Amino acid sequence: MTSEPVTTSGPFDPPGVTWQRVSPRLVTARLVTAAITLGVPIVAGVVLGLAVTPWLWFVAAVPAAILVWVAIVVPRQVRAIGYAERDDDLLIRKGILFRSLVVVPYGRMQYVDVEAGPLDRKLGLAKVQLHTASASTDADIPGLAPEEAERLRDRLTVRGEARLAGL
Template sequence: MTSDVSQPKADPTPAGTDLFDPLGVDWTPVSPRLASARLTVTAIVLGPLLIGTVALAALTGVAWLWSLPAVIVLLGVWIGLLVPRQVRALAYAERADDLLVRRGILFQQLVVVPYGRMQYVDVTAGPLARKFGIASVQLHTASPATTASIEGLPPQEAARLRDRLASRGEARLAGL
């Protein structure tokens, strides 16, 4: 007589593999200076709001208006705790045929860009990014949905990555 008890199915993924952390991939983290730059932007935005709401509450004398500066301070503290973790979660990896870009804590994202699909590579650095010594590399493909960007790279690394990705893209494109 056979048993109707079904056997547990084997997991198709090997032990130790993760959807957002493939085996054998050496991730390169971005510069921690990106966190400082993002926190500076937060202070630039929230600072005047805090001053304005404190002035409004103090000048009007309405007690419930003091909740506005409190909310802004709590938002600033939350952002101050979140941003460094977000920056630590940013990383990229160069493989033989593609570039991987990983980001996110709660909502994780892994973008795989094949070198043969790249059309061009941008390096950008605004005034604040230059002040903190960081730059961004953005990869453009034929599909707008597969563009990827890597923020917070030291300028020398951004230039190296731009040149390397462009040459790999040209080599893959020439092989088509």
Template sequence: MAMDTLFAPPGERWQPVSPRLCQLRRVILAFWTCLLGLAGALAVGLVLGWGYAAAVVAVAAAVLGWGWWVIGRNWRSWGYAERGDDLLVTHGVLFRTLVVVPYGRMQFVDVTAGPAERKFGIAKVQLHTATPATDAEIPGLPPEEAERLRDRLAALGEARAAGL
């Protein structure tokens, strides 16, 4: 069995998260990298000289480039699939994760969106079960999809738990 099928079983209809999640994370990365890089360059420039400040800016640019690439890879790794009895959520590049949440084990479903997420038009759906190890979250969903998924998962959770 190939490792890819272990974390993303074939035959499922995998849904990706919105590209706006990638954009948001890159904007946050660029903001903090530039802010800290320029502040660090200014401090180093005043204390050690402007030649060293240029090195700090070069390091900040390298961190920004590397982070930009990592965020893109991480964003592409997120996906979810709705099956008859459970929800599959997969993510991760270096450390792959597949969480299988049976609908009957769900206790409640949260939908959250902070100010930055609302500005980018995305939300996060979080599933809570009795066992924290089987909790799952799906970030970067358009509001309509987050609402649809919340309602569907809540209804399925209620229907499956009624038989317990």
């Protein structure tokens, strides 16, 4: 895991915060998922274009164009994902065009999940899911190494219990 010191400030970059980045293998996971999802209509369009009439190639062209767009955008999206542990809360930022910063106070956490699907396990990735007292503020950090996900889960659980005990 690499971290980058923040040099700017604003609503999405609080001063003095060192962001931890997610694994670059998350790019591969998202691109494989997109290729599988968009591959079916691409193959169907090619088959229709060859078997029925050539003007049905557009059925393959549209998802192929979307796949190219996804291949361009996903690496930037993954680089924009970061998290930071502070004394009283956890910060999670995402997005380039539509940015978001989620602040989860440790005392509001109810439980922390670690999830990994088959592709995630193959690529050595896991996702930490935070469940809070408010359903609308649940947050997740995808693309973590399993060891980092385990460490973060344990640390957040300890911090959450300590904050709840202090109430």
